[in-house]
Amino acid sequence: MAIDKRVATAAAAMEDVGDGATVFITGFGGAGFANVLIRALCECGPRDLTLVVNSATHPASLTHELIAAGLVRKVIASAGRGRDPGLSVFETLLRDGKIEFECVPQGTFAERIRAGGAGIPAFFTPVGFGTDLTRGKETRQLAGRDCVLETAITGDLALVRADLADRYGNLVFKYAQMNFGPAMATAAKLTVAEVREARDEAIPPERVQVPGVFVDRVLAVGA
Amino acid sequence: MAIDKRVATAAAAMEDVGDGATVFITGFGGAGFANVLIRALCECGPRDLTLVVNSATHPASLTHELIAAGLVRKVIASAGRGRDPGLSVFETLLRDGKIEFECVPQGTFAERIRAGGAGIPAFFTPVGFGTDLTRGKETRQLAGRDCVLETAITGDLALVRADLADRYGNLVFKYAQMNFGPAMATAAKLTVAEVREARDEAIPPERVQVPGVFVDRVLAVGA
Amino acid sequence: MPGLNRNQMAWRAAQDIADGSVVNLGIGIPVLASDHLPAGRDVFFQSENGVIGVGPAAAADRIEPDLVDAGSRKITLRPGGCVIDSVWAFAMIRGGHIDVTILGGFEVAANGDFANWDSRIPNKGPLVGGAMDLAACARATWVIMEHNTRKGGPRLLAACTLPLTAMRCVSRVYTDIAVVDVTEAGFVARELVPDVSADDLRARTGAPIALAPDCRPLAAPALPA
Amino acid sequence: MPGLNRNQMAWRAAQDIADGSVVNLGIGIPVLASDHLPAGRDVFFQSENGVIGVGPAAAADRIEPDLVDAGSRKITLRPGGCVIDSVWAFAMIRGGHIDVTILGGFEVAANGDFANWDSRIPNKGPLVGGAMDLAACARATWVIMEHNTRKGGPRLLAACTLPLTAMRCVSRVYTDIAVVDVTEAGFVARELVPDVSADDLRARTGAPIALAPDCRPLAAPALPA
Numbered sequence: 001m002a003i004d005k006r007v008a009t010a011a012a013a014m015e016d017v018g019d020g021a022t023v024f025i026t027g028f029g030g031a032g033f034a035n036v037l038i039r040a041l042c043e044c045g046p047r048d049l050t051l052v053v054n055s056a057t058h059p060a061s062l063t064h065e066l067i068a069a070g071l072v073r074k075v076i077a078s079a080g081r082g083r084d085p086g087l088s089v090f091e092t093l094l095r096d097g098k099i100e101f102e103c104v105p106q107g108t109f110a111e112r113i114r115a116g117g118a119g120i121p122a123f124f125t126p127v128g129f130g131t132d133l134t135r136g137k138e139t140r141q142l143a144g145r146d147c148v149l150e151t152a153i154t155g156d157l158a159l160v161r162a163d164l165a166d167r168y169g170n171l172v173f174k175y176a177q178m179n180f181g182p183a184m185a186t187a188a189k190l191t192v193a194e195v196r197e198a199r200d201e202a203i204p205p206e207r208v209q210v211p212g213v214f215v216d217r218v219l220a221v222g223a
Numbered sequence: 224m225a226i227d228k229r230v231a232t233a234a235a236a237m238e239d240v241g242d243g244a245t246v247f248i249t250g251f252g253g254a255g256f257a258n259v260l261i262r263a264l265c266e267c268g269p270r271d272l273t274l275v276v277n278s279a280t281h282p283a284s285l286t287h288e289l290i291a292a293g294l295v296r297k298v299i300a301s302a303g304r305g306r307d308p309g310l311s312v313f314e315t316l317l318r319d320g321k322i323e324f325e326c327v328p329q330g331t332f333a334e335r336i337r338a339g340g341a342g343i344p345a346f347f348t349p350v351g352f353g354t355d356l357t358r359g360k361e362t363r364q365l366a367g368r369d370c371v372l373e374t375a376i377t378g379d380l381a382l383v384r385a386d387l388a389d390r391y392g393n394l395v396f397k398y399a400q401m402n403f404g405p406a407m408a409t410a411a412k413l414t415v416a417e418v419r420e421a422r423d424e425a426i427p428p429e430r431v432q433v434p435g436v437f438v439d440r441v442l443a444v445g446a
Numbered sequence: 447m448p449g450l451n452r453n454q455m456a457w458r459a460a461q462d463i464a465d466g467s468v469v470n471l472g473i474g475i476p477v478l479a480s481d482h483l484p485a486g487r488d489v490f491f492q493s494e495n496g497v498i499g500v501g502p503a504a505a506a507d508r509i510e511p512d513l514v515d516a517g518s519r520k521i522t523l524r525p526g527g528c529v530i531d532s533v534w535a536f537a538m539i540r541g542g543h544i545d546v547t548i549l550g551g552f553e554v555a556a557n558g559d560f561a562n563w564d565s566r567i568p569n570k571g572p573l574v575g576g577a578m579d580l581a582a583c584a585r586a587t588w589v590i591m592e593h594n595t596r597k598g599g600p601r602l603l604a605a606c607t608l609p610l611t612a613m614r615c616v617s618r619v620y621t622d623i624a625v626v627d628v629t630e631a632g633f634v635a636r637e638l639v640p641d642v643s644a645d646d647l648r649a650r651t652g653a654p655i656a657l658a659p660d661c662r663p664l665a666a667p668a669l670p671a
Numbered sequence: 672m673p674g675l676n677r678n679q680m681a682w683r684a685a686q687d688i689a690d691g692s693v694v695n696l697g698i699g700i701p702v703l704a705s706d707h708l709p710a711g712r713d714v715f716f717q718s719e720n721g722v723i724g725v726g727p728a729a730a731a732d733r734i735e736p737d738l739v740d741a742g743s744r745k746i747t748l749r750p751g752g753c754v755i756d757s758v759w760a761f762a763m764i765r766g767g768h769i770d771v772t773i774l775g776g777f778e779v780a781a782n783g784d785f786a787n788w789d790s791r792i793p794n795k796g797p798l799v800g801g802a803m804d805l806a807a808c809a810r811a812t813w814v815i816m817e818h819n820t821r822k823g824g825p826r827l828l829a830a831c832t833l834p835l836t837a838m839r840c841v842s843r844v845y846t847d848i849a850v851v852d853v854t855e856a857g858f859v860a861r862e863l864v865p866d867v868s869a870d871d872l873r874a875r876t877g878a879p880i881a882l883a884p885d886c887r888p889l890a891a892p893a894l895p896a
Binding site: 429437 | 690713723748752753754755762763766767
Binding site: 032082108133 | 735739741754755757758764798800801804807808834
């Protein structure tokens with residue numbers, strides 16, 4: 001059957017997502033948030049999710065809606081602090097011990113996801129050595145530097161925002177929209193992309209930034 | 224001073240390469256061999272080189288000229304077998320114990336170079352476990368699989384073939400020319416690219432495959 | 447000797463490639479399988495040099511010198527295909543994103559151990575390429591090889607005698623006389639060419655081999671060798 | 672209190688950015704440094720969200736919503752700039768491809784230990800971002816911060832009291848009253864604002880601090896705060 005990964009509705013994009021899933025969500029620095037898919041996931045309503053997202057509280061991302069809806073058991077992120085002096089929903093839950101948080105240096109966060117998609121179960125990095133964020137981790141001196149052992153993150157679902165897709169699932173990003181998209185697309189069992197436009201004709205090979213083989217479903221959502 | 228990484232001659236491209244250097248050379252599957260630069264390096268004549276190249280004997284690469292010229296102490300590669308029934312120069316030297324060879328599974332080879340450029344001193348991989356090529360290496364079971372610990376490769380010089388460059392050192396490849404280019408460009412202290420064409424105007428951002436910050440010198444060599 | 451020729455072995459393996467899958471074909475006989483895919487199956491062939499969507503060989507007048515596969519063949523790119531770098535190509539392989547790799551081989555053991563990279567040719571340099579990555583990390587590793595060596599010895603063995611490519615990785619073997627699954631219980635023949643008896647098969651195999659209860663005749667259309 | 676304002680501190684740090692270098696600027700005061708680069712220095716500013724070649728802020732009528740830096744500022748891209756993904760952006764940082772990172776900070780110790788990520792605000796969630804990666808792995812880590820806390824306590828200390836960002840990473844600190852090198856022998860003031868005496872400097876610093884033999888007056892042009 002001729003491959004066509006485009007789906008017509010957000011509900012179809014979220015089919016088969018179950019309780020307890022580990023979910024990657026793209027977005028950083030105000031670009032690349034998969035907000036249509038996040039909302040669809042909210043409506044789908046799976047429980048006990050583990051979110052892997054750069055920030056638990058970025059205002060431009062709807063991640064907080066998943067958290068506010070009580071669907072999230074744990075967040076793995078490099079940022080969990082709201083911008084306001086008051087507490088965000090996430091911070092309130094965290095204070096009350098109702099949500100788990102694993103704070104990861106952003107480069108280690110990116111590399112752990114990349115490792116998950118690349119079949120590297122663990123790696124050493126100098127980042128974080130001697131800090132609170134790596135307490136209890138195995139350490140080793142390598143190439144003259146103190147390093148910590150970090151493990152891969154893999155997941156069940158990735159929600160990825162991109163600009164353009166084609167029927168084969170190939171993705172093109174606009175500028176800084178790319179951020180965690182390629183890594184998360186490779187590390188999840190099921191990768192769903194929301195894009196401005198999903199074309200029937202193939203994207204020219206030199207423009208592809210995530211090969212369609214890493215993408216399972218594509219939802220066109222407009223600008 | 225306005226950045227301009229273009230050099231006029233192959234000799235200028237090889238300036239400051241010293242004895243004992245570890246040299247990356249791109250090329251695989253018949254595409255992406257930096258043959259103008261390899262020949263320039265031959266003429267430059269540094270000794271005791273360690274070559275990091277996918278194949279020590281691929282006929283389309285001039286790597287064998289460096290080896291035949293007696294400049295090479297060691298080769299790290301995934302392939303060291305000539306195509307002919309007779310022995311290649313490399314194989315003769317290897318048989319006679321006059322050159323060292325480290326044979327590395329190709330994906331581990333690529334990943335070790337990438338790790339070198341990415342500041343990851345070591346990583347675990349399942350590839351090669353239980354085989355002759357990982358004998359003596361540290362092993363560990365991770366995520367249910369037996370793995371071996373592999374270390375990063377860094378180098379002094381990378382010779383990279385690409386299609387297009389600009390004054391800033393940004394590179395664009397044509398199809399499978401890319402192979403080890405991005406990884407090697409990041410893992411060497413000095414990265415030199417030979418390209419069909421080196422433009423004054425900047426390559427459009429969405430076409431850049433190796434950012435110019437990883438490239439030190441660019442030599443236009445034509446098709 | 448009765449049995450399938452090279453193209454017929456590749457044809458037989460190709461029949462098992464699922465629609466929509468991502469497949470890596472090794473150099474030699476395996477790469478022929480792309481010519482024999484059943485109509486209507488939409489498959490992406492990956493080559494470990496980074497090409498995703500390897501299409502048919504390029505016509506002589508349409509060759510792009512840099513559009514090659516890992517075996518240096520001048521190829522085309524199928525619609526929707528693209529090219530990634532070697533790091534990503536092997537991240538794709540090691541990360542389990544290849545549904546099936548079909549490789550040529552020297553020996554397969556009853557526990558799935560696999561030897562295909564070092565046949566111990568005197569003085570020739572080692573050549574491993576991407577074999578270990580593919581064999582160890584594709585979701586399924588299938589092997590196409592003659593059932594026996596030129597001297598008549600078995601290639602399906604209780605334990606490999608040649609240096610291993612990867613441990614416990616092979617799930618299916620396509621030979622010139624049989625299709626053999628590697629199971630928890632060892633070798634099980636799923637298909638056998640009609641001219642070879644069960645006793646012949648056992649005699650030509652270096653480890654216990656069972657016939658599946660529904661073992662069928664192995665047949666392929668006439669194809670050039 | 673005499674001393675440099677925010678823009679003047681950023682200006683002073685910018686004077687030390689070498690021509691042709693690759694620089695990452697932290698959120699807050701450091702990012703102002705790009706406005707004060709001396710004429711004729713051609714520099715690529717990297718942002719850890721993947722932008723290489725951050726240009727000036729985008730004019731209101733030329734905003735590209737997805738062209739932002741790690742601080743969510745709407746920016747432009749300089750000629751020769753491009754955008755990479757987060758994995759590569761941090762590979763670039765961790766791999767030593769950033770010549771200098773200039774970061775805001777809470778505390779710097781005499782051995783170069785650095786604290787800038789956790790000021791222990793009650794109940795607020797943790798936020799580390801890329802600080803640890805940058806501080807640990809840039810070729811040089813410079814810090815811009817007020818010499819003293821709002822309560823008057825020292826930020827240059829014998830040992831950090833707040834959670835560390837990275838160990839032994841800071842080589843230079845730009846404060847409102849001094850430019851201080853972190854050396855094997857501890858803090859050394861290279862420049863000092865004329866209104867602050869050596870005794871004042873010592874009183875306001877939480878660890879021994881030497882004046883360089885050639886210690887110069889710290890001065891900056893008039894700039895808006």
